[in-house]
Amino acid sequence: MLHSTIHRSPSPRRLLITAGAFAIATALVAGCTSNEPASSDDEGEQQAAGSSNDEMGEEVTIAWSGPEADHGWLAAINSSALDEAEKYDDINLRAAEGTNDASLQIQQVETFINEGVDAIVLLPTDGAALTDIAMEAMDAGIPVVNVDREFSSPFAARTTILGDNYGMGVSAGTYACQLIEEHDIDDPVIAEIAGIDALPLTQDRSDGFAEALSNCGEEVDNRVAAEFTVESGEAEASNLLQAAPEIDIIWNHDDDQGVGVKAAFDNAGRDEFFFIGGAGSCNAMRWIEDGEMEATVLYPPTQAADGIRLARLIAQGKGMSDLVQVAVPRRIVLDAPVVTADNVDQHMERCFES
Structure with missing residues (x-):
């Protein structure tokens, strides 16, 4: 079963500065490349960083399928994906009902493939069980962003984002x-x-x-x-x-x-x-x-939000300018910092209710 689509007509984008960038190994990245097409003089060359990736781009349809919200962290995963998509006027989100049934989730992804969405963000209820259908999506030209629970084949996802x-x-x-x-x-x-x-x-x-x-x-x-x-x-x-x-x-x-x-x-x-x-x-x-x-x-529940952002970049052909090689990496592992009385105020905004 699919939830109603979140969709807005294009409108001028406001700049959004979102805390919580991606950690790759120990490096922090917060993507931004120019959304303007390269000039004829620069054709074939990578664009240099110049403007925010949060600016309005080509409208893309991104599908999300995640787990049943039967645990505080899993509920936060689902809400983070939905909330992140709402920040972008150029995202048309297709959100499936959360489930712990691998067979139902496979059906959800089959529906996304048949609809021809531009990208799929997927936290599989079982990574091994969802591998084949994720590979079908990839073979159909639909990039898959794998969140938290890994598939059993590297060919099943364009990008994998994980907690550590x-x-x-x-x-x-x-x-x-x-x-x-x-x-x-x-x-x-x-x-x-x-x-x-x-x-x-x-x-x-x-x-x-x-x-x-x-x-x-x-x-x-x-x-x-x-x-x-x-x-x-x-x-x-x-x-x-x-x-x-x-x-x-x-x-x-x-x-x-x-x-x-x-x-x-x-x-x-x-x-x-x-x-x-x-x-x-x-x-x-x-x-x-x-x-x-x-x-x-x-163990950040913002993984799904990061997945939505990565899917948007990939679907719109953008990259991450804080890297020398700006293409979205194939694997991203988020940091696992310690929260104490000295820094709890910095992390309270992103906590989740049990």
């Missing part, structure tokens, strides 16, 4: 090491509350955390795995607290399940540890402001 799960673990572990040093903690007890262990993203987060801790000679002493839900977070955090009478640092992978984790802490009257979260929910940021949480590590 391994980087989240590295950021959390590096910050834990910093806390140990700053507070001169001897023989620290470090705990981890993971998400679903069977998922590669959970494995990547745990691997990054362990790797960063090893750099300061530490390791995880107590670990449990929840299911990215409030209920499982509370249950597993309660089990952890019973198993460990004293803890110095806890990293919880997901701020949505963190609502339950925090409830378990409060119910047990335990607050002797530094509490680090993951993803960047508004709850977490409010707890940081109130001194009830030490930090959270971002």
Whole structure:
């Protein structure tokens, strides 16, 4: 099922300066190239940066298909895509109903292909299951922007934009090491509350955390795995607290399940540890402001918004002028910064409600 199309008649564009540029490895890019055609003297050469890509361009139809909004972060992913498209008068958006059914999502993409849209932005419910239909779109000349969950073939997407799960673990572990040093903690007890262990993203987060801790000679002493839900977070955090009478640092992978984790802490009257979260929910940021949480590590829900922007650039034949080679890169990995009391005000605007 497709939602109603978002469409506006062309009108003069106002300049939009949108925070949150793309991080490629460690480089930040915020695309802008001239929208004017090259002069005859410059034909065949790359255009130099000169004006904003946010200026009105050729109208393009961009299709979006994402997951069911059954989790705070996933709801934010969907809304970020829709909100970003509304900023551009030259985007005609075709938005499909969010779903966790791979078969339904395949049908949605088939519809987009039959409609002949100019680009498809897709967060697949299952990357492997959606690979073939994404390749069909690419073979039909429709560029696909793959968001968050990767396809199993590099030929299924023109561009892939990802959060950094391994980087989240590295950021959390590096910050834990910093806390140990700053507070001169001897023989620290470090705990981890993971998400679903069977998922590669959970494995990547745990691997990054362990790797960063090893750099300061530490390791995880107590670990449990929840299911990215409030209920499982509370249950597993309660089990952890019973198993460990004293803890110095806890990293919880997901701020949505963190609502339950925090409830378990409060119910047990335990607050002797530094509490680090993951993803960047508004709850977490409010707890940081109130001194009830030490930090959270971002996993940006703006990936879909970035996907819409990239699809627009690709469909309009534009590039990214902050790169020497301005063509939109094939793979973009966003940063996973640590949010603390020192910088929470800078990130609060983009938090998501659990």
